[in-house]
Amino acid sequence: MTKKAGSAGGRAHAVHRALKRAILDQALTPGSKLPEDSIGERLGVSRTLVREALVRLSSEGLVELRPNKGAVVARPTLEEGRNLFLTRMALERLVVETLSGKLAEPQIARLSDHIATEEATTKDHAASIRLAGEFHTLLAQMTENESLIRYINELVARSSLILTLYGRPHSSECAVSEHRELLETLMAGKTGRAIELMAHHLESITTRALLPSEDRVNIQDVLLTYAMAEGLG
Amino acid sequence: MTKKAGSAGGRAHAVHRALKRAILDQALTPGSKLPEDSIGERLGVSRTLVREALVRLSSEGLVELRPNKGAVVARPTLEEGRNLFLTRMALERLVVETLSGKLAEPQIARLSDHIATEEATTKDHAASIRLAGEFHTLLAQMTENESLIRYINELVARSSLILTLYGRPHSSECAVSEHRELLETLMAGKTGRAIELMAHHLESITTRALLPSEDRVNIQDVLLTYAMAEGLG
């Protein structure tokens, strides 16, 4: 009865989820080639389904589709990164406005639990990035605003990409304490303050993680570019 | 040298553009079936390309992909519509903030020209909806913020869908005078005022066009829902 493979929605969606997860886990890093053949072979599906998944991923901005030249994991520029966080800020503001003073008890519990998990995860760098992102998508989902949820999901995913590219290795990209503080402010219904917190929170990421080490970041970027050109990966 | 068919990017993109345009022009109205075979036959391409285009369109929220049941032009609910305008407001606010006091001369000319065209187009209802939308996408493009541009484009497109579904037939959905006033406020660099204007402008649409005829709209919505459930379409 039950279909054998990974959950619902047809195998095309399964491929999409697999690739997306691989990218967000940094198993596939920005710039990686994504040949239809090898992926299909590895996942046990035909190129057709891989192609469909790649189209979806490109719509989400996670992969770049270069005509006749194959797909690669997206490699956002630093400026695209800054613009992305600007956009994200505008939408997260709406999330906060929508949720302020309106969180129900189970929602609060869920968020609090999640923050606890974040606090407990200090070792694994990649995991803490993922958890930090999930906190924001969790908030978004509670707005029950479909388009808002979709866009926040996309932006959070791409933010991960950007942080893996330009983020400082050992800075706390998303300070967990700021998540807790935000939650408490939302519960108290202090909308204005919550907006400030969220703005500060996201601005911290861009300034703390992205901009301050501008020269270092540029070096890394340039080196990676040349490495790719030389076929080193 | 030059490829024969409709501009660049491969035929899949051509199919995508064709369908998108057809939907926005209301040649294909919400709920219309979109069978892969007939579309492919009509456009002279195979189902493969049509499928790819439909996947893209579903990513943009313009078509709904029902597994094993075919694709239809999206039919947003009234609540989705309201949420969508909320989201759009948050992003248009960012557009206005970014552009206020920073418009260059050629940009101003371009916008002014466009508004003139809008003013001259009072007869054709569908065309005036399209032009009003284009004004907003034009503004967005001037921010040069890639993600912002993409999302505004999507939201404007879906807004058209919603207006064709729930809009009052003869109300001016997007008052042109408000566009002109907004432009002048942006030129003057009065950011706060510009934000107010944009908010009022979009709120006008939701309240003037969507909400006031709530009973009429609800009847239609409810009836359609039941019709669908009964297989009438």
Added chain:
DNA sequence: AGGCGATGGATTGCATACGAAATGGGCCTC
């Protein structure tokens, strides 16, 4: 010896083919 054009392998672009699910109509039964 160095640059330039040809050639072969790999990979994408697109179409077609085949199996599976849903939909609609006809026939049989009650």
Added chain:
DNA sequence: GAGGCCCATTTCGTATGCAATCCATCGCCT
């Protein structure tokens, strides 16, 4: 005469095959 079941048709889901493109390598000509 009405209702339900079965089959035919239509449309989707997926795989596969062929032509076109690109990239790298090698050979050739200057």
